[in-house]
Amino acid sequence: MEAKNKTTFLNPFSLGIDLATGDMPEATNHLIRRASDMKGYYLNENALEELIKRDSDPIHYEVFEIPVPEEYGHLMYCISKLFPGKIGEEYFFTKGHYHTVEETAEIYLCLKGEGYMVMKTSDGKSEEIRMERGQMVYVPPFWAHRSVNTGTEPLISFCVYPAEAGHNYGDIKEQGFPKRIFEKGNAIRII
Amino acid sequence: MEAKNKTTFLNPFSLGIDLATGDMPEATNHLIRRASDMKGYYLNENALEELIKRDSDPIHYEVFEIPVPEEYGHLMYCISKLFPGKIGEEYFFTKGHYHTVEETAEIYLCLKGEGYMVMKTSDGKSEEIRMERGQMVYVPPFWAHRSVNTGTEPLISFCVYPAEAGHNYGDIKEQGFPKRIFEKGNAIRII
Numbered sequence: 001m002e003a004k005n006k007t008t009f010l011n012p013f014s015l016g017i018d019l020a021t022g023d024m025p026e027a028t029n030h031l032i033r034r035a036s037d038m039k040g041y042y043l044n045e046n047a048l049e050e051l052i053k054r055d056s057d058p059i060h061y062e063v064f065e066i067p068v069p070e071e072y073g074h075l076m077y078c079i080s081k082l083f084p085g086k087i088g089e090e091y092f093f094t095k096g097h098y099h100t101v102e103e104t105a106e107i108y109l110c111l112k113g114e115g116y117m118v119m120k121t122s123d124g125k126s127e128e129i130r131m132e133r134g135q136m137v138y139v140p141p142f143w144a145h146r147s148v149n150t151g152t153e154p155l156i157s158f159c160v161y162p163a164e165a166g167h168n169y170g171d172i173k174e175q176g177f178p179k180r181i182f183e184k185g186n187a188i189r190i191i
Numbered sequence: 192m193e194a195k196n197k198t199t200f201l202n203p204f205s206l207g208i209d210l211a212t213g214d215m216p217e218a219t220n221h222l223i224r225r226a227s228d229m230k231g232y233y234l235n236e237n238a239l240e241e242l243i244k245r246d247s248d249p250i251h252y253e254v255f256e257i258p259v260p261e262e263y264g265h266l267m268y269c270i271s272k273l274f275p276g277k278i279g280e281e282y283f284f285t286k287g288h289y290h291t292v293e294e295t296a297e298i299y300l301c302l303k304g305e306g307y308m309v310m311k312t313s314d315g316k317s318e319e320i321r322m323e324r325g326q327m328v329y330v331p332p333f334w335a336h337r338s339v340n341t342g343t344e345p346l347i348s349f350c351v352y353p354a355e356a357g358h359n360y361g362d363i364k365e366q367g368f369p370k371r372i373f374e375k376g377n378a379i380r381i382i
Contacts, residue, residue, distance in 0.1 A: 012320055073296060107351055109208065136205060141200070141265065158300065
């Protein structure tokens with residue numbers, strides 16, 4: 001039973017997640033994206049450069065996980081934590097990605113914070129869905145997805161996706177998403 | 192893009208889950224298992240019959256979901272709610288199942304209550320993992336799994352699994368799991 005149908009046999013395990021803060025203290029993988037990793041993504045390049053200098057290239061978002069084999073049948077899961085802030089008038093966001101296996105979905109269960117999941121398809125569809133504690137967002141197969149933090153706290157979600165999905169940053173750095181989210185006149189504007 | 196690679200195209204959606212109580216008010220599917228559905232599963236058949244008569248066949252456990260297509264790439268998710276109680280000395284449990292596509296995993300994120308995930312493989316391995324609020328249990332591919340409520344409140348979990356997984360109750364009604372969980376002398380005994 002070690003590698004039946006190419007799906008690796010594992011023994012069951014568990015780990016603790018603080019459902020108030022999103023802390024996952026047993027996580028063995030910690031992916032960090034700093035402000036400097038976001039060059040080319042925001043409209044206001046100068047504001048990003050200023051942030052990098054002023055705050056010594058701060059963490060922009062981070063992901064915590066205990067990985068499982070990246071194979072059909074397994075499920076990857078993580079805690080995603082996007083810090084609050086703006087680059088000019090534009091709220092902090094994650095790079096966003098398609099799945100390499102594009103016909104795979106992802107589930108986000110928001111534990112803390114406020115924001116949006118911004119999504120698009122390669123043939124031009126666009127959607128955004130509000131995120132707040134207790135809101136579960138279903139990102140269906142074929143949809144690229146980016147989290148945007150429009151609040152004042154970290155935006156923290158528990159995520160699950162098929163372990164073979166992979167990450168494809170595709171056209172996002174060049175084309176972005178059809179919608180960007182700004183603070184204008186103390187209001188959230190989706191443009 | 193309507194049915195690329197046989198995976199149905201859906202638009203994104205969201206739904207609310209109360210992270211304190213597990214309530215999912217927008218659920219459109221509600222599966223109910225009553226005490227009478229559990230005939231043949233517990234050691235003390237007479238105690239089960241007495242419960243069915245005394246409490247008018249009460250709900251034993253229930254599942255709430257908004258279904259997605261049962262196809263590769265989609266992810267099914269649900270709230271599972273197992274009531275507290277004992278049949279004789281044996282704590283309430285769910286029937287338990289393998290997945291029909293046996294190489295598919297399942298993730299349980301416990302939101303409320305106390306208990307165990309009891310698991311086995313078809314070649315004789317056995318494991319049990321403690322469940323409590325904030326504990327995430329990874330049920331790997333090939334493992335049959337059953338929830339057991341050893342507490343005094345409902346045992347409530349948010350579950351995610353590949354949408355094509357299916358449920359296979361297999362040998363469980365006849366053979367059960369290698370371990371049963373009892374209350375003996377005010378203590379939890381796993382036997």
